[in-house]
Amino acid sequence: MTNAERSKRFVTPPIPNSTMFYVYVLKSPVHGQIYIGYTANLRQRVHEHQETPRHQGWILIYYEAYRSQQDARDREQMLKHYGGTLGILKKRMKRSMDLSEFRIGGGSSALKSP
Numbered sequence: 001m002t003n004a005e006r007s008k009r010f011v012t013p014p015i016p017n018s019t020m021f022y023v024y025v026l027k028s029p030v031h032g033q034i035y036i037g038y039t040a041n042l043r044q045r046v047h048e049h050q051e052t053p054r055h056q057g058w059i060l061i062y063y064e065a066y067r068s069q070q071d072a073r074d075r076e077q078m079l080k081h082y083g084g085t086l087g088i089l090k091k092r093m094k095r096s097m098d099l100s101e102f103r104i105g106g107g108s109s110a111l112k113s114p
Contacts, residue, residue, distance in 0.1 A: 021067070021068065021072035022066070023075045024062065026046070026049060027058060029058070030057065035049070
């Protein structure tokens with residue numbers, strides 16, 4: 001099968017030119033704390049966090065994308081206010097939660113994965 005034949009067979013649907021909304025998780029490599037937020041511009045928001053003394057050095061460890069702003073807000077609230085939801089997410093991304101390679105001053109993690 002030639003490349004032209006393959007491209008006719010496997011057509012990727014066009015991605016709509018619309019705003020996406022992101023729920024994201026930042027983690028401190030020093031203290032093990034996490035921060036959950038949502039935004040329409042993930043790169044800019046992470047950069048803004050890096051500019052603040054409180055979140056300087058924190059690492060983006062996870063994000064989800066939504067087409068609906070309300071869906072992103074609802075998901076953020078679920079992660080922030082329902083411990084079971086966050087616990088399930090932490091189990092799914094346990095290797096991403098381990099920032100031992102980034103730790104500068106040691107410290108204990110309040111959010112160790114089971």
